[in-house]
Amino acid sequence: MITLYTSPTPNGHKASILLEELGLKYRVHRLDLAAGETKSPDYLKISPIGKMPAIVEELPGGVQRRLFGSGAILMHFAEHTGRLLPQGEARGEALSWMMLGISDLGPTAMDMFRFSVRAPEKIPYAIDLFKSELLRCYQALDNRLAEEEYLAGEYSVADISCFTFIAVAASMGGRLLERYPHIKRWHDTIIARPAVQRGLAVPE
Ligand SMILES: N[C@@H](CCC(=O)N[C@@H](CS)C(=O)NCC(=O)O)C(=O)O
Incomplete structure (x- = not known):
């Protein structure tokens, strides 16, 4: 049995979309980030850094x-x-674009949100820096998607890795999908997948 420790965030949705796409059976353990559940001693045994998502798989032989x-x-x-x-x-290609989602797009989008929305004091240097880095990710994705239907040619973990941060940004309004037509075409195709819809609804 697979247990997914998650919360409704883009990183959590990567894991739930993947499990749905693969048709694997899993149960969901919802974590309350605001209540600090990712910092509990029990959870730190699963994720030493105290972040979600994480998975525990029960394998044969206990x-x-x-x-x-x-x-x-x-x-x-x-x-x-x-x-x-x-x-x-x-x-x-698949590994490279998957890692772009994990090490560039995701962290940059989160830092942009933290500095432009959450920070009590707005620091123009930080906001400008993260905005330009985010636009750099968007442009790279748009250029690639002008050449290929999916990031690695066929639908893969590369798409799942980048899609959730694009989907959340698009859902917050703004002109992301208007400005990047190839990202829009790709986003609209992926969001229509039934497994993606199920994954985005986790945890219910
Ligand atoms: N590199 C990790 C980052 C995961 C991450 O940043 N998770 C955030 C929520 S999206 C989290 O658990 N935050 C809780 C905390 O930092 O205390 C991944 O790709 O999954």
Whole structure:
């Protein structure tokens, strides 16, 4: 049995969309971030950094496997099932775009939100920096999606990794999808997938 520790955020949705796409059975343990549940001693045994998403898998023989962070989850289940991670030349593309979602797009989008919305004091340097870095990610995605239907040619973990941060930004208003027509075409195709809709509804 797979238990997904999550909360309704873009990183959590990467894991739930993946599990839905792969048709794997899992149960959901909802974490209350505001109540500090990711910092509890029990949860820190699963995710040493105290962040979600994380997974505990019960394996035969009473063995447990933990996975923490959306990147490890995407990679592990794609490799384990042999799905959503193309082989051959496209593998390098898939891993590169998957990592762009994890190490560039996601952290930059979160820092942009923190500095422009949450911060009690608005620091123009930080806001300008994260905005320009975010636009750099959007432009790279749009350019790639002008060439290919999906980031690695076929639908893969690369798309799931980047999609959730694009979807949340698009849902907050603004002109992201208007400005980047290739991202819009890709976003609209992915959001229409039934597994993506189910994944976005987790935790209910
Ligand atoms: N690199 C991690 C980042 C995960 C992350 O930042 N999770 C946030 C919510 S989206 C979190 O757990 N925040 C709680 C905290 O920082 O205390 C991943 O890709 O999953």
